Amino acid sequence: MTDKKIIRTRFAPSPTGFLHIGGARTALFSWAYARKHGGDFILRIEDTDVARSTPEAVQAILDGMNWLGLNWDEGPFYQMQRMARYREVITQMLDEGKAYHCYCSREELDALRERQMTEGVKPRYDGLWRPELGKTLPSIPEGVAPVVRFKNPQTGVVAWDDLVKGRISISNTELDDLIIARDDGTPTYNFCVVVDDNDMGITQVIRGDDHVNNTPRQINMLQALGATVPAYAHLSMILGGDGQKLSKRHGAVSVMQYDEDGYLPEAVLNYLARLGWSHGDEEIFSMEQFCQWFDLDHITPSAAQFNTEKLNWLNAHYIKQASLDYLALEVSKRLAVSGIVAADAPDLQGVVALYRERANTLNELANSVAYFYQLPQLDTVAAEKHITAEIVPIILALAERLATVDWTAEAIHAEIEHAVKSNALKFPKVAMPLRILLTGGAQSPSIDAVMALLGRDETLSRIRTRIG
Secondary structure, three states: OOOOOOOEEEEOOOOOOOOOHHHHHHHHHHHHHHHHOOOEEEEEEOOOOOOOOOHHHHHHHHHHHHHHOOOOOEEEEEHHHHHHHHHHHHHHHHHOOOEEEEOOOHHHHHHHHHHHHHOOOOOOOOOOOOOOOOOOOOOOOOOOOOEEEEOOOOOOEEEEEEOOOEEEEEEHHHOOOOEEEOOOOOEOHHHHHHHHHHHOOOOEEEEEHHHHHHHHHHHHHHHHOOOOOOEEEEEOOEEOOOOOEOOOOOOOOOHHHHHHOOOOHHHHHHHHHOOOEOOOOOOOOOHHHHHHHOOOOOEOOOOEEOOHHHHHHHHHHHHHHOOHHHHHHHHHHHHHHOOOOOOOOOOHHHHHHHHHHHOOOHHHHHHHHHHHOOOOOOOHHHHHHHOOOOOHHHHHHHHHHHOOOOOOHHHHHHHHHHHHHHOOOOHHHHHHHHHHHHHOOOOOOOHHHHHHHHOHHHHHHHHHHHHO
16 A cells, blocks of 8 residues: 555554543654654544544544644544455455354353363463364354454464564463454454554554553464564553552643643643653753654653653743743633633733743733733732731822823832832832732732833722722
């Protein structure tokens, strides 16, 4: 189907849930490897688990890939649309004696498994219906629809040089004859993967190490088909900071949840790239640099640990680097979710520029600037501490002077300094009450810069409404 000299990688998620961090890292590494070598990156949706696959999960995968910018060259291909091809290959394997019909009932297989476990033997199919030279098979039972089993080699080993884990070798005696088609004719996962990887000319299979046990079966089937076996790279799992399996409390949520939580795709990608891979001491880099540097030799075979603090640090960096128009758009959307309309005044880009250095996420940034567009609630504890009976007349007098000055941060600062010196006070004694009256709390950037953006009318209105 394709020239297999060309590097061709694939990401093949099952649409039984959202695209999570582990899947996103697999997609990133597969995408980057193809980009590094000028190859093709294929997206394949493995949707043969009809009971659990949903259109919503498919869309969540596509949304996550698009948000991350992991563009694919071919696909998405859907396994459910390739059933005719799978049946064609199954028929071919039956005709060539590489697969056979098995009429064992579920009850018979359960009884076999129970007996083997009682005897301390590894549970496995005993080959009752496997045709062999000189062997007499049982009589075909009436009314029983057979499954199709792959005739796995019974001697020798299946081995591969894993591009992450090194040499892996499995004795064929450890593998039984895998079912490749169920009794209703539908093909099974491992078989579909083999046909797809062969038909699509996949040269490198980069996937999680939960698939290591599938690999020897898939290699044997590929060899039975006379196909070229791809190179395999199995990525170790991602653990939480406590060393436990990644869960929702660690960050194992939908990739799109990171968008909702205010992370930039550039930050998530940069973070994922460093989960189990490194290029010297480089911590911050673009995807263009990553694709240039990426190789499979520097992927660690040990588990990576998810660290939210590190992700937040990276996200803060990318917020500082992002364009103001992009940040303003994202903040505006997040304010709207809270029912806040970022009107023409004050200028949202200017407001964002004032706060971007302080935010780890876009949500934090939106929350920080919300007071510019709606009257904030007062921090009553801070107000009682700083807005005293002695300071109120000084603030009101300052407001009178501010009514006529040029409305610039410099002019506002000069008036605050005048109030400070004329009343023999320290600067915070005036600035802190202003900050609380205007922003609702005791934390903000330089109060003169805040007031300049807030505007004369709104500034004076808030002062007089609160204490006038």
